[in-house]
Amino acid sequence: MLVVVRFLFPFLLGGGILYWMYRELPLSTISDTMLHKMRWEWMFLSFIPGIFAQIFRALRWKQSLSPLQEYPRTSSCINAIFISYAVSLVIPRIGEVMRCGILKNHDGTSFSKSLGTVVTERIVDSVLILLLTSFTLIYQLPVILQFFDITGIGFIEFFQQFTTTGIIVTIICLLCMVALVIIALHKLAMGNKIKTVLQDICSGIISMKKVKNLPLYFLYSIGIWFSYFLHYYLTFYCFGFSEDLGLAVGWVSFCIGSIAVIVPTPNGAGSWHFAIKTILVLYGMQQTDAVVFALIVHSVQTLLLILLGVYGLLSLQCHRKIYRKEASR
Numbered sequence: 001m002l003v004v005v006r007f008l009f010p011f012l013l014g015g016g017i018l019y020w021m022y023r024e025l026p027l028s029t030i031s032d033t034m035l036h037k038m039r040w041e042w043m044f045l046s047f048i049p050g051i052f053a054q055i056f057r058a059l060r061w062k063q064s065l066s067p068l069q070e071y072p073r074t075s076s077c078i079n080a081i082f083i084s085y086a087v088s089l090v091i092p093r094i095g096e097v098m099r100c101g102i103l104k105n106h107d108g109t110s111f112s113k114s115l116g117t118v119v120t121e122r123i124v125d126s127v128l129i130l131l132l133t134s135f136t137l138i139y140q141l142p143v144i145l146q147f148f149d150i151t152g153i154g155f156i157e158f159f160q161q162f163t164t165t166g167i168i169v170t171i172i173c174l175l176c177m178v179a180l181v182i183i184a185l186h187k188l189a190m191g192n193k194i195k196t197v198l199q200d201i202c203s204g205i206i207s208m209k210k211v212k213n214l215p216l217y218f219l220y221s222i223g224i225w226f227s228y229f230l231h232y233y234l235t236f237y238c239f240g241f242s243e244d245l246g247l248a249v250g251w252v253s254f255c256i257g258s259i260a261v262i263v264p265t266p267n268g269a270g271s272w273h274f275a276i277k278t279i280l281v282l283y284g285m286q287q288t289d290a291v292v293f294a295l296i297v298h299s300v301q302t303l304l305l306i307l308l309g310v311y312g313l314l315s316l317q318c319h320r321k322i323y324r325k326e327a328s329r
Contacts, residue, residue, distance in 0.1 A: 010092045010266055011266065013263070014271070021270070021291055025288070025291060025292070037239065039239075046230070049231045050231035052227045053228045055081075056220050058081040060217060061114075063211060065114060068110070070109045070113055076102070076106050076316070076319075079313075080102040083098065084098055085309060086309020086310070087309065089266045096122075099114075102316070128221060132255055137252070140252050228258070232257070239289070242285065242293055253276050257272050257279075
């Protein structure tokens with residue numbers, strides 16, 4: 001029963017938000033935009049930084065494993081990252097665990113140590129995006145205050161209109177995540193493995209202190225988020241209603257969207273759409289255009305994750321066959 005709930009809840013949550021946002025939007029509006037009003041060359045161009053973001057993540061991961069005497073192949077790390085993002089579309093966050101399992105199966109890397117480095121990654125990424133978001137919101141505060149002044153909407157009314165549901169959903173999701181962690185730890189304890197596993201995870205978490213080239217580690221981290229930003233921002237040029245919004249709007253909406261995906265839905269479905277729509281409307285975009293933009297961009301970029309995941313899976317299988325042939329000689 002718990003497995004069913006864990007599997008269905010993200011889809012129900014994301015689907016519910018999507019239904020609420022798009023229930024009155026005609027499908028003809030979306031199809032007309034995609035077929036006649038989009039510049040697809042910009043969308044395809046945005047794929048390049050999207051792919052590089054995952055490659056940089058794989059390179060950073062490999063670097064963080066070396067102080068733990070774990071040396072997986074670069075190709076294995078890249079393919080594991082590709083697969084992890086695709087799998088997370090089915091069960092949010094499960095890809096983080098699966099990529100550690102892939103390295104263990106293909107390169108013999110310690111599962112618990114690699115999981116510890118993943119925890120470190122998430123801490124670094126969270127701190128980085130929170131700092132960038134805080135700086136961005138402070139920098140754009142005059143624009144936000146101007147919006148309230150022009151519309152006559154106060155802070156309380158604004159948050160009641162846009163974020164009450166989001167806050168409730170986020171609280172529920174966080175409680176569910178905590179519950180799942182507690183259950184997972186309980187299962188490990190029942191197997192009398194929790195002490196060893198936690199020691200390895202702690203080793204992975206503190207591995208960053210032993211990274212030989214910390215500037216390179218942080219350069220990879222910046223490269224990841226800069227690539228993610230380009231992956232998103234280049235899509236502004238796909239549409240006539242968004243091409244003139246500028247870097248500031250792109251960066252603010254990107255930061256808010258990056259925080260919204262914390263809600264455990266498939267690839268942030270629903271929560272990301274709501275956050276992006278809210279920010280774009282705040283900066284003057286028509287609501288219909290904003291929801292169409294969010295839906296098309298998210299859908300196409302999700303398709304890219306699926307294609308990369310399929311590529312990663314096929315690539316791992318091909319490499320395995322090659323290694324087996326070489327070992328049999």
